[in-house]
Amino acid sequence: DTGVSQDPRHKITKRGQNVTFRCDPISEHNRLYWYRQTLGQGPEFLTYFQNEAQLEKSRLLSDRFSAERPKGSFSTLEIQRTEQGDSAMYLCASSLVLSGGGYTFGSGTRLTVV
């Protein structure tokens, strides 16, 4: 068990470009979550999956954001037409349903939009 892995660790992109992040959860975990964290604030929920099904997506999330978990294993988060306001740390976490909650987080992907 290598924990939750996120790739890349850092991403600098120009405004208007598309970016994609990858998350590999703990292999036996069936739930996978994406959060966003900006300086001085706690993680903000974006979306989560149970196996390959996307169960909930934040109503505050722009249509430029999309996430997939095609085979119920790894997940990708894509941001289209990036804006400077998208600059943040993007966190992935995983957990087991019925485990009583509590996430295992990855180290995050830091996105800087210039």
Place this chain on the structure above:
Amino acid sequence: AQSVTQLDSQVPVFEEAPVELRCNYSSSVSVYLFWYVQYPNQGLQLLLKYLSGSTLVKGINGFEAEFNKSQTSFHLRKPSVHISDTAEYFCAVSDGDAGKSTFGDGTTLTVKP
């Protein structure tokens, strides 16, 4: 809708002193409560969780928290802190199916020698 308020954004304390980090929540359903710690340049790590049963929950690194339903609080305590406890601490709440969690904005604990 759920919300979490961490009442102190920064808590400075001297080494070996006791500390309490305060957390209040609001929710319309039964909740699960969590504390996470984030050390500099690292991801969040689960410290402890309350699901049901005893209202006093013990976690890693000597931390404990007490669930108080009437006051909707889940304060984190440690009787004697170390320099290595310097970190950001986040309180979180999720609904009963252990789905998404709502996080507070964090408390920065700084332990001074």
